[in-house]
Amino acid sequence: MKHNSxxxxxxxxxxxxxxxxxxxxxxxxxxxxxxxxxxxVGRMSCNPAIGGLAKGQIVRxxxxxxxxxxxxxxxxxxxxxxxxxxxxxxxxxxxxxxxxRHYEKLVLKTLDVSNVVVVAGEVVSLVYDxxxxxxxxxxxxxxxxxxxxxxxxxxxxxxxxxxGERKIYAGRMGEERSEGLTEHLVSMGFTTGRxxxxxxxxxxxxxxxxxxxxxxxxxxxxxxFSYSTDNFSPPNEPCFTTNSNSLSxxxxxxxxxxxxxxxxxxxxxxxxxxxxxxxxxxxxxxxDSHVLFLEPEWKNSDQIYLNGFSxxxxxxxxxxxxxxxxxxxxxxxxxxxxxxxxxxFPPSQLKTTLESKNVSGLFFAGQMNGTSGYEEAAxxxxxxxxxxxLNIKSKESLVLTRDCSYIGVMIDDLxxxxxxxxxxxxxxxxxxxxxxRCSNTVDRLFERANLCGSIDEKSKETxxxxxxxxxxLIEGLARSIKPAEISVKRPPRxxxxxxxxxxxxxxxxxxxxxxxxxxxxxxxxxxxxxxxxDVESEIKxxxxxxxxxxxxxxxxxxxxxxxxxxxxxxxxxxxxxxxVEKLSKIRPENMGQAMRISGVKASDVSVLMVNLxxx
Ligand code: FAD
Numbered sequence: 001m002k003h004n005s006x007x008x009x010x011x012x013x014x015x016x017x018x019x020x021x022x023x024x025x026x027x028x029x030x031x032x033x034x035x036x037x038x039x040x041v042g043r044m045s046c047n048p049a050i051g052g053l054a055k056g057q058i059v060r061x062x063x064x065x066x067x068x069x070x071x072x073x074x075x076x077x078x079x080x081x082x083x084x085x086x087x088x089x090x091x092x093x094x095x096x097x098x099x100x101r102h103y104e105k106l107v108l109k110t111l112d113v114s115n116v117v118v119v120a121g122e123v124v125s126l127v128y129d130x131x132x133x134x135x136x137x138x139x140x141x142x143x144x145x146x147x148x149x150x151x152x153x154x155x156x157x158x159x160x161x162x163x164g165e166r167k168i169y170a171g172r173m174g175e176e177r178s179e180g181l182t183e184h185l186v187s188m189g190f191t192t193g194r195x196x197x198x199x200x201x202x203x204x205x206x207x208x209x210x211x212x213x214x215x216x217x218x219x220x221x222x223x224x225f226s227y228s229t230d231n232f233s234p235p236n237e238p239c240f241t242t243n244s245n246s247l248s249x250x251x252x253x254x255x256x257x258x259x260x261x262x263x264x265x266x267x268x269x270x271x272x273x274x275x276x277x278x279x280x281x282x283x284x285x286x287x288d289s290h291v292l293f294l295e296p297e298w299k300n301s302d303q304i305y306l307n308g309f310s311x312x313x314x315x316x317x318x319x320x321x322x323x324x325x326x327x328x329x330x331x332x333x334x335x336x337x338x339x340x341x342x343x344x345f346p347p348s349q350l351k352t353t354l355e356s357k358n359v360s361g362l363f364f365a366g367q368m369n370g371t372s373g374y375e376e377a378a379x380x381x382x383x384x385x386x387x388x389x390l391n392i393k394s395k396e397s398l399v400l401t402r403d404c405s406y407i408g409v410m411i412d413d414l415x416x417x418x419x420x421x422x423x424x425x426x427x428x429x430x431x432x433x434x435x436x437r438c439s440n441t442v443d444r445l446f447e448r449a450n451l452c453g454s455i456d457e458k459s460k461e462t463x464x465x466x467x468x469x470x471x472x473l474i475e476g477l478a479r480s481i482k483p484a485e486i487s488v489k490r491p492p493r494x495x496x497x498x499x500x501x502x503x504x505x506x507x508x509x510x511x512x513x514x515x516x517x518x519x520x521x522x523x524x525x526x527x528x529x530x531x532x533x534d535v536e537s538e539i540k541x542x543x544x545x546x547x548x549x550x551x552x553x554x555x556x557x558x559x560x561x562x563x564x565x566x567x568x569x570x571x572x573x574x575x576x577x578x579x580v581e582k583l584s585k586i587r588p589e590n591m592g593q594a595m596r597i598s599g600v601k602a603s604d605v606s607v608l609m610v611n612l613x614x615x
Contacts, residue, residue: 042107164314
């Protein structure tokens, strides 16, 4: 390392760290990325997939804000699928199986061609003076000066891996953990907690009886994540499913006390929404089967990821249980499943920009903020990187609100709610999800990205064309169609606005004459298709969208709606049991507070509203 002074130092090269470093580089600042193992940058610690319910929306948002993940996922994808297609358009979510090795290589290559300086090292303390950050100190006592620090330490802070009674002190299997940084941050006045997450075993491909598995392919006409992706024709590598059964459950049930989760060895709280197999069997004893997904970890991979079987049971119990499952009678492991406990920093200590409330120039992002997932981590890294850069340039910060993005929902949740378990994004966390469609990400975020300067000229051009063309399409739909111009089941008797005909259930925008669907400018076919489909959604759901916009205005007033201190939440029909428990315990003074309590979902808030109106 030639210099010991940088504008920004990023600690950690996971999904949060690389997004933070590369966006700061985009702002032409000098950036140092310190990471324990530079060969492991962008590593996918667990599942070989990116996107999924609500997470796919986050990946799109990352793309429109100038981030990396979407474009790389398109290049490293093995199979693409839009989830939730049977449900409303608001919750359609893209997901891709990813070649983990290829993804890591692409991250490395991107860093190589950037100006980011990457060094191997472990940060053990920070330099700060009068509540402002001044630099970092590495374990070998190297001191580096900087104007801003972004900490993205993931699961590495005092990490402990559990496999049955075995404990391994590590940040992730095969990687050193970070020691001392937690204590240093605590000495600076930060509070910390302990969380836990887990991963399933990796199976040897040749020991699986594939004929007994059910085939699961991706979409025939897949859609990419990134608006920079053109000529998209990814592979459609097969995945497979099988089911656990009562025999495999019995093995787990008989050995529950050997799981560190049940023996009391693990104190950290795990993700309720992504439970281990032992937790599922314990919590849902009536279910005699759970779906297991077999996913390749890379192209032609001999190593198979067993999605749905995250566990910290001893290796022999994992193996014995799995050998009861159809197709896995001869299975062998490359690696057993394990759980990991790590330190996190409750994100209520941060501002909406992800900067610390108490130490200026210090940002936290990713899993150490109590989240779980690559997408959540990458999004926070990007926002922290943008805001650290804007700070240094004395420009206005980027703040995303709940009504413009899933990222805004996540950050608002993180900083206003207690983090009692790893936070994972779901569509149900977004009360305005009809406005947060995957297909209107550009409409929602382009102006903000443009204002804060986080995107390049080419993206600006593409996004401007998309927005203009959609506006023209919507305006054009006010024009009338003559009955002779359209062939639909119930032809209109007289000339009617195209918009009114499109509102009918059985009519799609493709049924309209070409003059209503013409899109100018050079856009990839998939973006044209998406623009048409999104305009169709805008028209068909116009009423609901208007209602959502009214709700946004009323939610702003919701802090004025008082909730009685003696309200008996258990008597309100339709509230989830989690909401009853949390509301009864916290007793919010008003609706605004109630809405922001972790575990009270949008549907619970609606129930509260209805009951308040009634009473
Ligand atoms: P990480 O990817 O953990 O990266 C942290 C980086 O910080 C590393 O590069 C590390 O070297 C570096 N670092 C740490 N401390 C220091 C220091 N002091 N000095 C220098 N560098 C440092 N996500 C899912 O979506 N689904 C899952 O099922 C899932 N299961 C998981 C299971 C396990 C066992 C693990 C380990 C993770 C799992 N995750 C899962 C979480 C997912 O891996 C993370 O959410 C995501 O990788 C977090 O990204 P990050 O950038 O915050 O941190």
